[in-house]
Amino acid sequence: MKKLTVLMLLVSTILFGKVRVVTSITDFEDIAKTIGGKRITVTSIARGNQDPHYVEVLPSYMMKVRRADVYLQVGMELDLWSRQIIDGSRNNKLQIVDCSQNINRLEVPTDKIDASMGDIHSKGNPHYWLDPINGIIIAETITNALIEADPDGREYFTSQLLKFTNDVNQLMKKWEVEFKNLVGKKVIFYHNSWPYFSERFGLEVVQFVEPKPGITPTPTHLDKLIRIIQSDNVKVMAMEPYFSNKAPDFLNLKTGVNVVKIAQSVGAISGVDSYIQMFEFNLKALTEALEK
Amino acid sequence: MKKIMFFALLVIGFAFSQTTVNPDISAIGDLIIDQDGGISSSGVELAIQGYVNPFARADVFLHKHADHEAIHLEEAVISLERGLPFNLGMRFGKFRPDIGKINKEHAHTLFFIEAPKSMQDMLGDEMWGTLGVESNWLLPLSWYSKLSAGYFTKAMGTAHSHDEEEDPDEHSEETATAISARLSHFFDLNDVTHLEIGSGYYRDIENSESHLHHVFEMDFKFKWRPDTYRSITWQGEIFRKSPIDNPDNKSKLAGYSWMNYQFNKRWNIGVITDCIYFFNIEEEKHQSVGAFFGFSPAEESSVFRLTVSQENHGGETNLNILGQIIWALGPHKPHQF
Numbered sequence: 001m002k003k004l005t006v007l008m009l010l011v012s013t014i015l016f017g018k019v020r021v022v023t024s025i026t027d028f029e030d031i032a033k034t035i036g037g038k039r040i041t042v043t044s045i046a047r048g049n050q051d052p053h054y055v056e057v058l059p060s061y062m063m064k065v066r067r068a069d070v071y072l073q074v075g076m077e078l079d080l081w082s083r084q085i086i087d088g089s090r091n092n093k094l095q096i097v098d099c100s101q102n103i104n105r106l107e108v109p110t111d112k113i114d115a116s117m118g119d120i121h122s123k124g125n126p127h128y129w130l131d132p133i134n135g136i137i138i139a140e141t142i143t144n145a146l147i148e149a150d151p152d153g154r155e156y157f158t159s160q161l162l163k164f165t166n167d168v169n170q171l172m173k174k175w176e177v178e179f180k181n182l183v184g185k186k187v188i189f190y191h192n193s194w195p196y197f198s199e200r201f202g203l204e205v206v207q208f209v210e211p212k213p214g215i216t217p218t219p220t221h222l223d224k225l226i227r228i229i230q231s232d233n234v235k236v237m238a239m240e241p242y243f244s245n246k247a248p249d250f251l252n253l254k255t256g257v258n259v260v261k262i263a264q265s266v267g268a269i270s271g272v273d274s275y276i277q278m279f280e281f282n283l284k285a286l287t288e289a290l291e292k
Numbered sequence: 293m294k295k296i297m298f299f300a301l302l303v304i305g306f307a308f309s310q311t312t313v314n315p316d317i318s319a320i321g322d323l324i325i326d327q328d329g330g331i332s333s334s335g336v337e338l339a340i341q342g343y344v345n346p347f348a349r350a351d352v353f354l355h356k357h358a359d360h361e362a363i364h365l366e367e368a369v370i371s372l373e374r375g376l377p378f379n380l381g382m383r384f385g386k387f388r389p390d391i392g393k394i395n396k397e398h399a400h401t402l403f404f405i406e407a408p409k410s411m412q413d414m415l416g417d418e419m420w421g422t423l424g425v426e427s428n429w430l431l432p433l434s435w436y437s438k439l440s441a442g443y444f445t446k447a448m449g450t451a452h453s454h455d456e457e458e459d460p461d462e463h464s465e466e467t468a469t470a471i472s473a474r475l476s477h478f479f480d481l482n483d484v485t486h487l488e489i490g491s492g493y494y495r496d497i498e499n500s501e502s503h504l505h506h507v508f509e510m511d512f513k514f515k516w517r518p519d520t521y522r523s524i525t526w527q528g529e530i531f532r533k534s535p536i537d538n539p540d541n542k543s544k545l546a547g548y549s550w551m552n553y554q555f556n557k558r559w560n561i562g563v564i565t566d567c568i569y570f571f572n573i574e575e576e577k578h579q580s581v582g583a584f585f586g587f588s589p590a591e592e593s594s595v596f597r598l599t600v601s602q603e604n605h606g607g608e609t610n611l612n613i614l615g616q617i618i619w620a621l622g623p624h625k626p627h628q629f
Contacts, residue, residue, distance in 0.1 A: 047483070051520040058486060059436035059478035066379075066430070087349070087373035090381060090430055115593055115621070215590050216558060242520050244556060 019149045022065050023072040024079040025052050026266040027129045028099060030275045032072060032142050035160045039153045040146065045085065048267020051242050053119065053214070057084045065089035069149045072142060075100035076126035097145040099138045103128045106195045118212030130264065131196035132168050132175075132279055139164050171276060175201070179283045185290055186232055188225065188257070190239035190248065193264050201283065206234055209247050217247040229255040236289045240264045260289040315342030315350070318622025320400050327613035333358070334399065337366070339622070347375030351387075353398075366398075366421055379430040383442075386423045390440040390474045391448070391492045392529045393511045394548075395419045403552045404584040405599045405616045408566040410546035413578075414449055414507070414531045422446035422470075436478040444470045447499045448507060449533075467500040474509075488513040496536065504536040521557040526550070545569045552584075561585040564601070579604045582612075593620045 021042040023029045029044035036042065043064055046055050052074065065071060066089045073082050075098035086096060105124035113120045128134045143161040147154045183202030190209040198205050207228050211221040228234065234257060237248055241261045248259040262282040263272040272281045321336040335357035343349045353366040369387035376382060388396050394411050399418075406412075407419065426442030447468040476490035494507040511529035530547030546569070552562035562585070568578040582601025588594065597616040602609065 049519065054520055056517065058480075059438075059488070060480045060486070062430075063434075063436050090374055090376075090379045092347075092374050244521075 020068045021070045022068040024074050028072045030266045048265040055081045061085045062088035070095045073098050076123040077121040078126035102137050119214030127193040131200045186234045188237045190243050238262050258289040258292050260285050316623045320620045322618045325615045348372045381428045384425040388421045391472045392509045405614045408548035410566050410568045414546045420448045439475050441473040469497040484518050485516045503538040507533045523554045525552045543571045
């Protein structure tokens with residue numbers, strides 16, 4: 001009988017003793033996994049190959065959040081859909097954490113914005129996780145949330161944060177040397193998801209395939225891009241894998257610009273299975289495309 | 293109408309008085325062109341939406357149909373989503389009760405221009421919206437399963453009037469009461485394939501203008517969505533309405549089914565079939581088949597729709613072609629999520 005009780009306690013600790021975390025995107029899922037280790041279970045709502053602006057609210061997502069302890073939001077109006085999921089979950093005890101809270105935000109509008117500017121976010125560009133140094137800030141926010149949910153794990157979470165911070169800082173030094181050729185290189189991106197990434201690695205963003213955020217390219221805009229690519233000698237056009245190839249292929253045909261698909265999130269491209277791998281993949285892909 | 297508008301203002305006042313943050317305000321309008329070149333509009337919908345507090349939100353929808361018609365209050369509802377015990381939720385105010393699938397969907401979120409005739413016949417020309425209270429419970433199961441039940445002050449299937457003089461909402465408040473319930477389940481068949489099934493029951497308690505009826509319904513929605521911009525959706529529902537207090541009244545069966553293929557970010561195409569069948573009255577039978585397509589050039593803030601349908605009503609056949617342009621201002625847009 002004693003053995004059975006001990007076994008049941010062990011099983012219940014394994015099954016129910018962990019902090020249950022749900023994240024909006026796979027990048028936060030991976031960072032949370034690194035910080036939380038075996039003390040947490042974590043799952044993401046959006047898949048890595050999905051456009052995080054448009055996630056259909058499914059009742060099964062509400063079920064994921066229903067028993068969660070912590071929800072990690074992107075914030076800055078990117079994952080507005082997460083509110084509907086959280087509401088539908090009926091989870092009153094959920095700790096909702098906006099991971100953008102300590103980020104140094106880029107492209108925050110200073111003037112009145114409206115829909116004529118496309119899909120502009122009033123709180124700034126929300127793709128902040130695409131800078132590895134912001135990854136450290138996100139990890140700090142996640143650590144604080146996990147400590148609140150599981151105070152006994154403070155020591156473990158803090159040591160994992162320290163390890164993650166050291167890893168990222170060391171990799172940054174390595175990447176700055178290895179990919180120094182990217183500095184000052186002109187790139188056209190499909191969507192304006194990359195200001196944090198470009199600023200960190202010194203890329204010069206010349207234009208976007210979308211004439212305005214979220215707006216499908218028009219023939220006039222493509223014509224303008226052809227002229228820019230030719231006059232500025234732009235070698236690379238980078239895009240998220242979920243966008244249509246039609247306009248990039250057209251630009252490649254007309255100008256010879258190298259089109260490269262890069263990962264905007266963990267899991268966006270096969271083989272990109274971690275937050276760190278995402279940067280390594282993207283930096284290598286851009287370097288190769290520039291050297292072609 | 294004055295009473296309804298007062299009620300809407302009361303809901304808005306109650307909902308937003310506790311916060312200094314403005315609610316979301318949106319407007320949706322349209323233009324409809326038929327095969328004879330006739331131009332019309334289903335009017336403009338004004339939506340005011342926001343959180344009342346961390347646990348409840350308020351949604352108010354006002355609809356202005358045409359210049360000479362009064363502003364119609366479509367919905368003014370407070371929804372308690374989080375905060376109630378035992379996974380309970382609650383809605384109260386004027387809203388569309390949880391019965392079937394299409395009753396809760398506003399026309400501009402449909403892939404086609406008008407709700408199927410079968411549903412207009414069963415639920416009302418603008419679906420069934422009524423004053424009432426509804427609670428719902430998330431069942432403690434491993435999949436999403438919701439049971440909802442409500443008490444309402446307007447009978448299902450009552451036609452809307454857009455006349456200034458006559459307001460069926462006010463009228464029916466005094467004359468009809470009804471109850472309804474629905475049980476729905478949602479299953480993830482895999483990461484990209486989902487199935488929702490539901491069944492519901494409605495019953496008139498009193499109705500001074502009509503005989504009492506009860507209604508059974510069954511509905512389903514299947515969706516395969518391999519990526520953000522490609523999906524196949526198949527939805528259908530069937531209602532059976534039967535008399536309670538008058539055996540001479542015939543039962544009727546009404547249902548529709550549509551399938552939509554979204555093949556890229558901007559384009560979709562689909563087919564729809566619709567049927568109303570009166571038991572023992574063959575000449576009253578209504579059937580239609582049709583096709584529709586849609587194009588949304590920019591972020592769902594403008595949508596073009598075309599519907600072609602062949603209708604057969606009591607032996608008479610008609611071909612209908614309708615085109616629609618929808619525009620949206622603000623966060624409430626003509627899409628389903």
